[in-house]
Amino acid sequence: MTSSTHPEYDYLDYPKTRPRDDFWGQVRRTINGRPVGQAQIDMIVAQIRTALALTNTDMLLDLACGNAALTSYLVGECAKVVGVDHSAYLVDVALEHFHRPPNTEFIVADVADYLASEPTPERFTAALCYGSFSFFPTETATRVLHLLHQRFPNVRRILLGNLPNKTYANEFYRQRGRKPDRLDSPYTQIGIWRIPAELAALAEDAGWNTTILTMPAAFFASGYRYDALLIR
Numbered sequence: 001m002t003s004s005t006h007p008e009y010d011y012l013d014y015p016k017t018r019p020r021d022d023f024w025g026q027v028r029r030t031i032n033g034r035p036v037g038q039a040q041i042d043m044i045v046a047q048i049r050t051a052l053a054l055t056n057t058d059m060l061l062d063l064a065c066g067n068a069a070l071t072s073y074l075v076g077e078c079a080k081v082v083g084v085d086h087s088a089y090l091v092d093v094a095l096e097h098f099h100r101p102p103n104t105e106f107i108v109a110d111v112a113d114y115l116a117s118e119p120t121p122e123r124f125t126a127a128l129c130y131g132s133f134s135f136f137p138t139e140t141a142t143r144v145l146h147l148l149h150q151r152f153p154n155v156r157r158i159l160l161g162n163l164p165n166k167t168y169a170n171e172f173y174r175q176r177g178r179k180p181d182r183l184d185s186p187y188t189q190i191g192i193w194r195i196p197a198e199l200a201a202l203a204e205d206a207g208w209n210t211t212i213l214t215m216p217a218a219f220f221a222s223g224y225r226y227d228a229l230l231i232r
Contacts, residue, residue: 012087015066015067022035047213048073048128052159060125062074065083065094066090067091067093068098083104084111086108091108115144122152127152129160129161134190135187135191157232159228159230160230164193165224165225167195168223199212209230210231212227212229
């Protein structure tokens with residue numbers, strides 16, 4: 001059996017080790033180290049579209065947007081997408097490859113600090129955080145959910161996507177010959193594992209109602225991840 005020690009998730013430097021146009025590799029949207037196929041991306045985009053029910057008048061806030069490869073699929077779904085990420089490198093990739101003014105805007109900032117300081121929060125009507133929420137320390141996750149509810153009054157729906165389900169952590173690591181340790185750490189390559197009830201309680205404390213969503217069985221991570229739709 002291999003070591004149970006999980007490597008740290010090096011979000012800021014790891015993307016720089018990948019080719020500039022390896023968009024899914026940069027954000028570790030991979031299967032056994034290889035970028036996922038288009039069919040997998042299509043399932044993700046379909047889930048986002050259905051959950052957020054975007055229209056051409058919506059203003060979407062994409063939190064921890066990374067290089068905006070996923071964000072780019074949503075540009076035509078709404079009036080504008082604003083992506084925020086604390087990696088200057090990934091935002092630079094987003095600006096180079098996926099910026100479509102005036103329909104996109106990309107900002108380098110800590111997500112929680114941005115939410116606390118955005119000068120016109122009322123312009124947003126929906127929010128997305130896909131594949132990144134588990135990397136927020138619990139204090140940050142709590143702050144993010146509260147700020148969205150308190151300062152962004154017109155945001156009616158938030159999708160938190162690709163959340164690791166603690167219920168299946170033991171089986172996930174057993175299949176990989178490892179022991180499930182550090183499940184509560186946001187600094188591993190998967191981040192914090194939460195059962196859906198834990199996530200729902202975190203959201204409810206901030207004022208959100210939660211619906212747990214699952215992906216089709218053909219989705220590569222359907223066996224151990226889920227999505228959460230938060231509604232005001």
